[in-house]
Amino acid sequence: MLQAHALYxxxxxxxxxxxxxxxxxxxxxxxxxxxxxDFPGIAEQTVDFIFSFGTxxxxxxxxxxxxxxxMRPLLKTGSNVVVQYSDKTKPMGRNNPAFxxxxxxxxxxxxxxxxxxxxxxxxATLWHSSVVRFGLPQ
Numbered sequence: 458m459l460q461a462h463a464l465y466x467x468x469x470x471x472x473x474x475x476x477x478x479x480x481x482x483x484x485x486x487x488x489x490x491x492x493x494x495d496f497p498g499i500a501e502q503t504v505d506f507i508f509s510f511g512t513x514x515x516x517x518x519x520x521x522x523x524x525x526x527x528m529r530p531l532l533k534t535g536s537n538v539v540v541q542y543s544d545k546t547k548p549m550g551r552n553n554p555a556f557x558x559x560x561x562x563x564x565x566x567x568x569x570x571x572x573x574x575x576x577x578x579x580x581a582t583l584w585h586s587s588v589v590r591f592g593l594p595q
Contacts, residue, residue: 461485463503469493494523496531504531507538514543514556514586518563525571532593537576541588549585561587 467489468474474488489498507528513521521542528538542564543556550556561580568575568591577590 463487465489465496465499465504467491467496467499494520495527499531501530502533504528505533505536507532507536507540509539510541513540514559517557518559518567521557521559521564522567522570525567525573529571529573529593534593535595537590537592538573539588539590541583541586544580544583544585544587547583547585547587553585556585561589564589 463485464483465487466474466477469491471490474490478486478488487498489496491497513524516524532538543553543559544550544561545556545558546560561578564587565575568589572594573591574594575589575591579588582588
């Protein structure tokens with residue numbers, strides 16, 4: 458990632474962005490405060506890769522749906538999105554009250570509803586969540 462032309466850290470909380478800037482400030486890093494689902498200042502069709510770990514596990518389905526809608530215009534053809542999300546089909550996911558009510562079937566429906574293609578899923582590695590890689594159809 459250090460070789461990237463531009464790297465965006467997007468968060469709802471300014472204090473988290475400030476902490477990231479204080480500990481990891483590089484010239485091509487952009488710190489973007491959003492409203493919870495948008496990507497202000499990021500131009501359409503300029504993003505090759507979106508990665509989220511530890512965030513979507515806590516987001517309600519309506520918020521995930523909004524994120525999926527809002528990230529689509531940003532993506533270049535051939536880009537990838539990798540998201541970890543809560544998986545209530547797993548005991549540790551079900552027993553975590555901080556995790557949203559989500560599972561692979563629901564996540565697939567949300568992803569497909571926005572016209573993405575699912576390229577890869579990891580439903581086994583994590584005990585409480587799952588990971589999906591998807592992007593624009595090619």
